[in-house]
Amino acid sequence: MLGPLPPIVWLTLYVSGVALALATLAGVPLGAALALNPFPGRRYVELVIYTGMGLPPVVVGLAVYLFLSRSGPLGGLGWLFTPPGMIVAQVIIALPVVIGLTSAAVGSVAPGLRLQVRALGAGPRQVMWAVLKEARLGVLAAIVAGFGSVISEVGAVMLVGGNIEGKTRVLTTAIVLETRKGNFELALALGAALLALALAANAVLLRLGQRARL
Amino acid sequence: MSAGYELRVVQQAYDGSPRRVVLDVDALTVPAGEILAVVGPSGAGKSTLLRLLNFLEPPSAGTVVFDGAVVPPNPPLSLVRRVTTVFQQPVMLTGSVWDNVAYGLRLRGLPTETAVSQVLERVGLAALARHSAAKLSGGEMQRTALARALVLAPDVLLLDEATANLDPYNVGLIESIVRDQNQTRGTTVVLVTHNVFQARRLATQAAFLLGGRLIEAGPVEPFFTSPRDPRTAAFVRGEMVY
Numbered sequence: 001m002l003g004p005l006p007p008i009v010w011l012t013l014y015v016s017g018v019a020l021a022l023a024t025l026a027g028v029p030l031g032a033a034l035a036l037n038p039f040p041g042r043r044y045v046e047l048v049i050y051t052g053m054g055l056p057p058v059v060v061g062l063a064v065y066l067f068l069s070r071s072g073p074l075g076g077l078g079w080l081f082t083p084p085g086m087i088v089a090q091v092i093i094a095l096p097v098v099i100g101l102t103s104a105a106v107g108s109v110a111p112g113l114r115l116q117v118r119a120l121g122a123g124p125r126q127v128m129w130a131v132l133k134e135a136r137l138g139v140l141a142a143i144v145a146g147f148g149s150v151i152s153e154v155g156a157v158m159l160v161g162g163n164i165e166g167k168t169r170v171l172t173t174a175i176v177l178e179t180r181k182g183n184f185e186l187a188l189a190l191g192a193a194l195l196a197l198a199l200a201a202n203a204v205l206l207r208l209g210q211r212a213r214l
Numbered sequence: 215m216s217a218g219y220e221l222r223v224v225q226q227a228y229d230g231s232p233r234r235v236v237l238d239v240d241a242l243t244v245p246a247g248e249i250l251a252v253v254g255p256s257g258a259g260k261s262t263l264l265r266l267l268n269f270l271e272p273p274s275a276g277t278v279v280f281d282g283a284v285v286p287p288n289p290p291l292s293l294v295r296r297v298t299t300v301f302q303q304p305v306m307l308t309g310s311v312w313d314n315v316a317y318g319l320r321l322r323g324l325p326t327e328t329a330v331s332q333v334l335e336r337v338g339l340a341a342l343a344r345h346s347a348a349k350l351s352g353g354e355m356q357r358t359a360l361a362r363a364l365v366l367a368p369d370v371l372l373l374d375e376a377t378a379n380l381d382p383y384n385v386g387l388i389e390s391i392v393r394d395q396n397q398t399r400g401t402t403v404v405l406v407t408h409n410v411f412q413a414r415r416l417a418t419q420a421a422f423l424l425g426g427r428l429i430e431a432g433p434v435e436p437f438f439t440s441p442r443d444p445r446t447a448a449f450v451r452g453e454m455v456y
């Protein structure tokens with residue numbers, strides 16, 4: 001019964017892990033920049049991002065599908081029904097979550113702190129780094145939430161990946177398939193694996209957070 | 215090294231309706247190597263003046279001349295780093311007392327070991343070096359804030375009520391450190407205080423701000439013994455109601 005599990009778990013971790021890493025690398029600096037630099041129209045950018053935090057994955061999947069399909073603008077990449085295509089979709093899902101929550105965390109750092117570090121001689125990047133350091137627990141929460149948003153989604157990976165056995169099948173799409181086939185035992189085992197994965201990943205992140213709290 | 219300021223028709227205003235002019239100074243000279251005490255009631259614009267002197271915000275109008283050169287609207291980091299402020303409410307960074315004092319040196323890529331331990335010794339905090347800065351008492355935080363400013367050996371040291379909330383022993387300690395820094399290094403000091411006695415003890419120059427306007431400024435003795443303006447006289451005698 002364990003037979004099909006390991007490659008599915010591995011692909012799930014790979015797709016969501018790479019998507020989260022990319023969303024974090026881009027989203028944390030963007031979220032900090034959004035909170036730290038007032039510019040005209042910032043309210044509208046925030047509105048778009050907060051809306052993006054609640055994007056239905058299946059809609060993201062549809063849009064990415066159309067872009068990557070053979071007649072779509074990025075059809076030449078050949079990423080439809082492949083892990084890179086699934087990663088693209090999950091980055092789009094996780095990015096607003098990471099940006100929005102990072103921006104909220106950075107925005108709640110006392111404004112006096114920025115003035116303080118500037119008076120001590122911090123340049124713009126050093127200010128951003130200092131503020132991120134003070135907001136680290138909130139930033140960590142942003143990353144955890146970003147992970148949660150991609151590891152559990154099924155709509156986008158189903159549409160863009162196609163749930164191809166041994167190629168693009170991940171835990172959530174496998175659960176859908178096995179449930180439809182009536183293999184409830186296997187579906188439950190896959191569900192347990194998904195929960196265990198989420199638990200392990202969050203435990204690691206929280207562990208980092210505990211160390212950061214000192 | 216010493217450096218002084220000259221402010222020419224400097225205004226600071228903040229957005230809002232109506233737009234508020236909180237500082238409006240026609241001319242103020244901060245002579246290099248001296249200690250200027252800025253006194254005035256709450257809301258007079260004292261902290262705002264210090265933010266301008268540390269180049270943390272550009273004035274909405276007028277010119278600030280520092281060390282003989284006009285300060286541009288976006289001053290280079292090398293200029294900002296010649297000045298530092300001990301704020302009215304110092305913000306401690308996450309980490310130990312040591313980390314806080316080393317912070318500015320690290321930003322500049324300078325060695326920390328000896329400089330930090332020396333300055334902690336000087337402000338009487340050597341024993342607390344490894345303690346979390348967030349857990350310090352108010353007075354210890356203020357001394358940490360002074361230490362992390364002094365360690366940078368700035369040309370100008372700006373102190374915003376740096377001895378408020380301190381016991382008499384620590385007030386004396388900080389005053390003697392400031393005096394020593396000024397005399398041995400020629401550091402220009404601008405100190406904001408509500409305390410007229412402290413201003414007289416420490417300063418060589420004094421300035422009186424009221425409602426954002428500079429009412430009177432000059433050498434400390436005539437300023438306190440025979441002020442020209444009746445409002446200054448009322449303030450230094452403690453008669454001003456605000």
Ligand SMILES: Nc1ncnc2c1ncn2[C@@H]1O[C@H](COP(=O)(O)OP(=O)(O)OP(=O)(O)O)[C@@H](O)[C@H]1O
Nearest residue numbers: 228229236254255256257258259260261262263302
């Ligand atoms: N960033 C800002 N935006 C709007 N108003 C401000 C800002 N900073 C200061 N003010 C206003 O400017 C005025 C002067 O403030 P400032 O902090 O300089 O006074 P102060 O003389 O330092 O007072 P205190 O002795 O109470 O510290 C106050 O009325 C304050 O509300």
Ligand SMILES: [Mg+2]
Nearest residue numbers: 260261302374
């Ligand atoms: Mg003030």
